[in-house]
Amino acid sequence: MAVFTEVSADEAGHLLRELRLGELRELRGIQGGIENTNYFVTSERDGQRREWVLTLFERLTPEQLPFYLYLMKHLARRGLPVPDPQGDARGDVLHTVCGKPAALVDRLPGHSELAPTATHCAQLGDMLARLHLAAQDFERQQPNLRGLAWWNETVPVVLPYLEPAQAALLRSELAYQNHVAAGSAYAALPKGPVHADLFRDNVLFDASSAGPTLTGLFDFYFAGVDTWLFDLAVCLNDWCIDLDTGRHDEPRAQALLHAYQARRPFTAAERALLPAMLRAGALRFWISRLWDFHLPREASLLKPHDPGHFERVLRERVEHPLRADAPPTRVN
């Protein structure tokens, strides 16, 4: 359970009253997640119970948070199934709980699908394209804080913990990504606010008899302005691989790519750089997992993610590049 900060019923109740959401009925620490402290909160007002998620931000600062919270509001207003941060009487959505910056959002329905099929991947691809298009006119700017600059800062910090072959791979991949990012094809990639961490455990589905329906996207706290292709690569690297080997799964990848491009066709630069961005997506999470694993923080009960997984995915992406196939190309 990722509960870095214990929240008392008094503190949670006080926040609910400030937000005019009624009285606290239940407060439960959430299992899963590694970045923030999360609780499920049940409130009652006028005999009606509602469920919320209370998040205390452990690493992000009050200066960084408005980008994420107002991006979620922007997307919720556009009809996307994302959590809507609740405002106080002045409309502020960033609160303070236990001396930490905090937010309260609605609890979305559904369950994560940890063994997705091509149908789940197609729904995700469609939703990701909707997200990119809906976020295009979001007026705030903040870079992806886990982007290239952070990789360049963090790689020297984790290198001393690695075996020589791992260190060589990490160094050479970082050099390759710096080279790609300096090129003209990269400069031509469409950009905008992206989620940047849309893994299986950050998406919810309702599994009705008519087939699964995507009911929620959450955990926008790694979002930032980056290339749309990088966001797509992060999804392909998690949703469309065999988790044991890191190997690419063709039917799921094609389902995701086709559904995404049915709503937003790739540009020529995107088609050219898909293999490089798949490597970038694997590198990003290899670095962050190495960092969390070797330089851990305190938490009540925290199980770090396995860095070796993304080392395998990266090796796969280097050895077996995936080409974007068929659908029509749009030139910018």
Ligand SMILES: Nc1ncnc2c1ncn2[C@@H]1O[C@H](COP(=O)(O)OP(=O)(O)O)[C@@H](O)[C@H]1O
């Ligand atoms: N808005 C939400 N609706 C439903 N469940 C949520 C919501 N936000 C978080 N959760 C639940 O909390 C868990 C941890 O949240 P997450 O955002 O992944 O944490 P972290 O920011 O620490 O990575 C999720 O796996 C999910 O079960």
Ligand SMILES: N[C@@H](CCOP(=O)(O)O)C(=O)O
């Ligand atoms: N998805 C990342 C870690 C970020 O944790 P999350 O629980 O916020 O998604 C990974 O798998 O390394």
